[in-house]
Amino acid sequence: xxxxxxxxxxYPHVIDLIYDMEMEFIDDERRDNTYxxxxxxxxxxxxxxxxxxxxxxxxxxxxxTLINYLFNFNIIQRREWNDKPPKIEILKTTFREVRILSHxxxxxxxxxxxxxxxxxxxxxxxxxxxxxIWKMTHVNRKKRLQSQRHFEIWGKYPTxxxxx
Numbered sequence: 001x002x003x004x005x006x007x008x009x010x011y012p013h014v015i016d017l018i019y020d021m022e023m024e025f026i027d028d029e030r031r032d033n034t035y036x037x038x039x040x041x042x043x044x045x046x047x048x049x050x051x052x053x054x055x056x057x058x059x060x061x062x063x064x065t066l067i068n069y070l071f072n073f074n075i076i077q078r079r080e081w082n083d084k085p086p087k088i089e090i091l092k093t094t095f096r097e098v099r100i101l102s103h104x105x106x107x108x109x110x111x112x113x114x115x116x117x118x119x120x121x122x123x124x125x126x127x128x129x130x131x132x133i134w135k136m137t138h139v140n141r142k143k144r145l146q147s148q149r150h151f152e153i154w155g156k157y158p159t160x161x162x163x164x
Contacts, residue, residue: 018057018069025054026073030112032095039070039086040114049093049112050074050086063088090117 019026030036030049038052051070058066067086091114098109141147142157150158 014061014065015069015072018053018061018065019073021057021060022053025052025057030093032093034093035117036091036093036114037088038091039067039074039088040091040116041074046096046111047114047116048075049091049114052091058088091115092117 036052051074
């Protein structure tokens with residue numbers, strides 16, 4: 001799905017246009033516990049903010065064009081994405097100070113760690129779906145004629161159905 005801007009301009013000019021539009025957003029200081037649209041880099045311990053864009057830019061340009069822009073203006077330089085192609089995600093930032101000892105001096109760097117919000121949403125949806133299926137099987141067992149008759153006689157449901 002290309003927008004009018006993508007069709008009328010070739011690739012380098014579109015990237016330059018996005019960069020010009022994002023100039024203020026790039027220069028803004030990133031805030032702690034704030035949501036951003038962008039890509040991240042996964043390390044063995046952390047997920048770090050690579051590059052992000054404003055919501056206005058996200059809605060104005062096509063997905064492949066934005067991927068190319070984010071790849072080219074990523075803080076963490078990579079030659080290619082062989083392991084996983086980049087995907088635009090909703091990211092929540094958290095600041096973390098990293099202390100690195102080099103040549104006898106300790107240097108403190110602030111990194112932007114991210115939590116991928118769509119990742120946790122998917123986990124929640126899976127857990128909820130499993131709970132809902134479990135609940136519906138128990139409700140359907142209680143609806144059976146045998147279970148209703150057992151309840152009339154004994155005042156409780158059969159042992160398999162008593163847990164709700």
